[in-house]
Amino acid sequence: MRDQKLKQLIINALFAVIIAILAQVTIPIGPIPLTGQTFAIGLAATILGARNATISVAVYLVLGAIGVPVFAGMSAGLGILFGxxxxxxxxxxxxxxxxxxxxxxxxxSMAYAIFANIIGSFITLLFGALWLKIGGDLSWSAAFTAGVIPFIIPGILKAVFAALIGISIRKRLVTAKLV
Structure with missing residues (x-):
């Protein structure tokens, strides 16, 4: 039991690192870059499930908040979280x-994993647009134009790939009794 908990903590930490690595894959398209983070989040959720994927993301965010350069462009700090x-x-x-x-x-299931990842991608975009509206003092139209429209197609593509790759990896990990 104790070994299983330790193994899960290590896997969760590994996914926080995967998110940090894929955050560095960026395409600047304005104030908000297109990054590999959402792909990594979808991969974590598809492989680990809700609880452990959320823990991985929380570890990633805490690392970035305390100054470890894990956010896009090797950035870090509370200023990024409030930017x-x-x-x-x-x-x-x-x-x-x-x-x-x-x-x-x-x-x-594969089909539902694709659907769930697309829903998850839109949740991220919703939070991003809401923050741009409130924190950036933008109109709804400007927040939607800057924070949602450029990311719809890439978000869907990343969601599909996260589901396809994630389900494939999960099946192998289940067979190996690692998740």
Whole structure:
């Protein structure tokens, strides 16, 4: 039992590192870059489920908040959480939980994993746009234009790939009794 808990903590930490690594894959398209973070969040939720994926995201956010350069562009600090991308970062928590929860309810089926990852991607975009509206003092139209529209197609593509790769990896990990 104790070994199982330790193993799960290590896996959760590993996914926090995966999120940090994929955060460095960025395409600047304005004040909010296109990053690999949402792909990593979807992968974590698909493989680990709601609870452990959310823990992984929380570890990632805490690391960044205390100054470890894990956010996009090797950035860190509370200023990033309260800056233009802060809503997206906080949205990752809800993305991980909801995506994992929905997938768990269907015993990790491929079609539903794709659906759940797309829903999760839109949750992240919703938090990002809401933060841009409130924190950036933008109109709803400007917040939607800056924080949602450029990310819809890439978000759907990342969600599909996260589901496809995640379910495949999860099946192998279940067979090896690692999750």
């Amino acid at each position: 233009p991308t802060g809503g997206f970062l906080i949205g990752f928590l809800f993305n991980a939980y909801v995506t994992g929860f929905l997938i768990e309810k269907t015993n990790f």
